[in-house]
Amino acid sequence: MPFRDGPLIRDARPEEMPAVGDLRVAAYSAGGFLTAADTGYAVRLRTLGTDSPATILVAAQPDGELMGTIMLQCWPDAEEVVAGPGEAEIRALAVAPGAQRGGVGRELLNALVERAGSLGVQNLLLSTLPDMHAAHRLYERAGFRRLPERDWSPRPDLDLLVYVLPLPALVP
Numbered sequence: 001m002p003f004r005d006g007p008l009i010r011d012a013r014p015e016e017m018p019a020v021g022d023l024r025v026a027a028y029s030a031g032g033f034l035t036a037a038d039t040g041y042a043v044r045l046r047t048l049g050t051d052s053p054a055t056i057l058v059a060a061q062p063d064g065e066l067m068g069t070i071m072l073q074c075w076p077d078a079e080e081v082v083a084g085p086g087e088a089e090i091r092a093l094a095v096a097p098g099a100q101r102g103g104v105g106r107e108l109l110n111a112l113v114e115r116a117g118s119l120g121v122q123n124l125l126l127s128t129l130p131d132m133h134a135a136h137r138l139y140e141r142a143g144f145r146r147l148p149e150r151d152w153s154p155r156p157d158l159d160l161l162v163y164v165l166p167l168p169a170l171v172p
Contacts, residue, residue, distance in 0.1 A: 007059040007060055007067045009057055009058070010057065016058065020049075024069065026094075027097060048071060053073075054071050054072065055071065057070050057112055059107060059108055067096050072089070074089075074116075074119060083150075087123045093126075093135070105135075106142070109139075121167055122166065123164055124164065125164050126162070127152070144163040147162045147164040148161075
């Protein structure tokens with residue numbers, strides 16, 4: 001899926017996973033969402049999707065430079081907010097600091113929503129930090145709505161907001 005004249009949205013290649021992890025950490029750090037105290041989460045961002053079945057998409061320049069990434073985990077392999085069959089979770093949407101505000105995140109999100117629909121996902125969920133206001137706008141413009149009854153806390157000092165996008169059933 002081409003994006004303007006540059007990045008192509010495609011499945012991440014196994015040999016790109018270290019670069020995907022680096023991109024995630026750089027994006028979260030640049031946004032102020034990953035601090036020196038969050039070293040455990042930085043390790044998790046670097047390996048997320050390598051330890052379980054997942055769809056990881058990247059936005060890549062023709063020369064292979066990665067501009068962004070996003071991940072989909074479907075039931076029963078999803079870890080956090082997915083409650084049953086027909087649900088899947090978006091994880092780790094990240095855009096390289098130099099590519100932010102250029103539409104890469106929107107293109108990645110659209111591609112993943114399309115992929116989820118083709119897999120028969122009925123409810124696409126995601127967790128986000130309360131301070132990720134730009135991400136909230138992106139999700140809401142894409143049709144996601146808040147699902148406060150699924151909000152959760154992975155640890156006492158961290159609250160996450162949950163959003164859902166119901167997907168239309170595919171007609172056979």
